[in-house]
Amino acid sequence: MANSATLTTDSKQTWGGGKSPFSVSYGKLMMWIFLLSDAFTFSSLLVAYGFVRFTFTGSLPNTVVKPFAHLSHNFVEEMQKAGMFVTERWPSPELVFNHFPFLHGIHLPLMFVSLMTFILIFSSVTMVLAVEAGHRMAKKEVENYMILTIIGGAAFLGCQAWEWTNFITEGASLSSNPFGPTAFAALFFIVTGFHGTHVLSGVILNIVIYLNVVNGTYEKRGHYEMVEKVGLYWHFVDLVWVFVFTFFYLI
Template sequence: MAQAVALDENSLWKGGVEPLKASYGKLMMWFFLLSDTFTFSALLITYGMIRFAHHGAPESARVMVDGHEKFIFSTEYWPVPEHVFTHFPLTHAHLPLVFVGLMTFILIMSSVTMVLAVEAGHRMDKLAVQKWMLWTILGGIAFVSCQAWEWSIFIAGSENGLNLTEGTKIFGANLIHNEYGPPAFADLFFFITGFHGTHVFSGVVLNIIIFFNVANGLYEKRGHYEMVEKVGLYWHFVDLVWVFVFTFFYLI
């Protein structure tokens, strides 16, 4: 009998029947994520619009130096992103896209550990949920750290900087000056990856809170691990957004 009562409390809303066969929290998480989709779409579409409103790089911007293609940056035209993000920690080698590739791998991997935590939750396997949540948190922290490193490289700029016609030089990028192209390029980089990074950071915080609840046996007592599923939805969404940022900011 006690079980039947608990079942009703879980599957029915206060007003009665459960719409869309989903609990209140899960449904609201879906609609929140839909609204967040619009926010991120607006940011990425703004990137597209501003990029289309600038001149593309001319053929003369690409020159061959020591066997690999070198890109000449100018504030007159939009840079090719793979020539901007070419650094990798602990090496001076020219490695375009490799670091972002690593970040993408870390985030997809942490998405996998998150579904594994959700799966373990369905089986009421507390230890497995704990283990996979911990891996997910580690993946999130690793991703945010990678992003911090990439930002610092982008802000610091190259050794030679960019010569302007008035004889001044620009080193690195900030919201006003940008060594790699029009200032709007740096602005959009900071806004879009920054907004995504904030989401990853809040995801890590949420995951840590849920991890503690799991470890304290709260969901064991409650009889289900639905909270893990809800933060899981949020976490996958963060991964989903990154897939788009990766394509539209770095690949194209």
């Protein structure tokens, strides 16, 4: 608590200028402020989802398909006839996102998106390990962890592309949705799309940083703070996914 002691007892030294009162560099402070504004953007999108969802009748309890059951070819039509997929009723995400690659025709709710969640959490871990290696000025380790983070991000984007393709093939778009209210599909595409754009720009930033690490830019500069700043952004993307996962799939 030595820092906060300085903050209270000697405020002239803390706020007198010439150094950061927050004990972080300008760039890092601005990254935090940007992430705060981005958190507001995502919050408003998720709150909009909550609002729209609450204006619709809740989904019916599913008594038709059990997990691991085989799905028929005209599953969507059957659900429409059973009154599960109608425009007045919010569909249960369990019945909408139930596919897994190479396991076609089996009812596997939540499985694929859980895999995506694990991928993103793990890439967050490799990112923070890259930051930790940067503190020790271990160039080779930073390189390796950055590569793993980039692979994780790319894998996540690939999974999302697969998820979108499935949903679009079944007839969902910004203006149509065979599973229920149009707003369900529109919000899904906008929110996961906006998150996916963040992942994509995160991967691009990670690649840029990786190339700088390889070229020894930060070695010459004397610190790897750039890895930290991009790391903050990357963890934020993971953080947002926790809530997208909760609201779009779990609830």
